[in-house]
Amino acid sequence: xQLLEQSPQFLSIQEGENLTVYCNxxxxxxxxxxxxxxxxxxxxxxxxxxxxxxxxxxKRLTFQxxxxxxDSSLHITAAQPGDTGLYLCAGLRGGTSYGKLTFGQGxxxxxxx
Amino acid sequence: EPEVTxxxxxxxxxxxxxxxxxxxxxxxxxxxxxYRQILGQKVEFLVSFYNNxxxxxxxxxxxxxxxxxxxxxxxxxxxxSTKLEDSAMYFCASSRPxxxxxxxxxxxxxxxxxx
Numbered sequence: 682x683q684l685l686e687q688s689p690q691f692l693s694i695q696e697g698e699n700l701t702v703y704c705n706x707x708x709x710x711x712x713x714x715x716x717x718x719x720x721x722x723x724x725x726x727x728x729x730x731x732x733x734x735x736x737x738x739x740k741r742l743t744f745q746x747x748x749x750x751x752d753s754s755l756h757i758t759a760a761q762p763g764d765t766g767l768y769l770c771a772g773l774r775g776g777t778s779y780g781k782l783t784f785g786q787g788x789x790x791x792x793x794x
Numbered sequence: 795e796p797e798v799t800x801x802x803x804x805x806x807x808x809x810x811x812x813x814x815x816x817x818x819x820x821x822x823x824x825x826x827x828x829y830r831q832i833l834g835q836k837v838e839f840l841v842s843f844y845n846n847x848x849x850x851x852x853x854x855x856x857x858x859x860x861x862x863x864x865x866x867x868x869x870x871x872x873x874x875s876t877k878l879e880d881s882a883m884y885f886c887a888s889s890r891p892x893x894x895x896x897x898x899x900x901x902x903x904x905x906x907x908x909x
Contacts, residue, residue, distance in 0.1 A: 780842055782898065
């Protein structure tokens with residue numbers, strides 16, 4: 682079974698603080714995708730990381746793919762209330778860019794003003 | 795921004811009835827998927843579809859389920875003889891693999907409630 686373990690499951694912080702969400706597995710993934718999901722909506726893609734050691738930035742969000750392509754992290758700098766939501770990591774295996782995505786269980790982030 | 799469109803947004807059905815969930819994937823995408831999310835649980839893969847046939851399916855996708863691409867734009871999930879445990883959000887997604895691959899695009903989902 683290909684598992685993606687996300688941590689922490691819940692994160693409650695004050696506006697302006699920094700945070701990191703982790704996504705770990707014992708399996709190698711050809712790519713890792715990060716999504717944000719609002720209640721009652723579908724996951725919305727934030728970023729895809731493909732190369733081991735890759736770092737991508739999206740404004741205050743920094744995404745990193747581990748050198749061995751087994752783990753990834755999402756770092757948010759100076760969090761804002763608008764960052765509140767469910768963050769999901771999802772991995773693709775088999776050296777492909779298609780097929781079954783394996784999702785982590787998600788991190789519920791709450792940023793208090 | 796191209797979107798994946800799903801209809802209906804909500805569906806309530808009696809146990810034992812058949813439902814068809816509909817999706818219009820992004821037009822130049824080649825792979826189509828159905829996922830489901832039971833309330834409070836992970837998003838789970840059901841099936842992937844490419845070149846007019848199923849390319850992969852999960853153990854959840856048994857004989858109760860079927861998918862079809864009846865024309866050039868629609869992609870449907872049929873659930874026969876629905877059970878209470880089929881209640882979930884069902885998400886359609888599409889992707890265009892290969893050069894420039896940049897993840898999957900998900901629809902907003904259909905909330906299926908079996909009563």
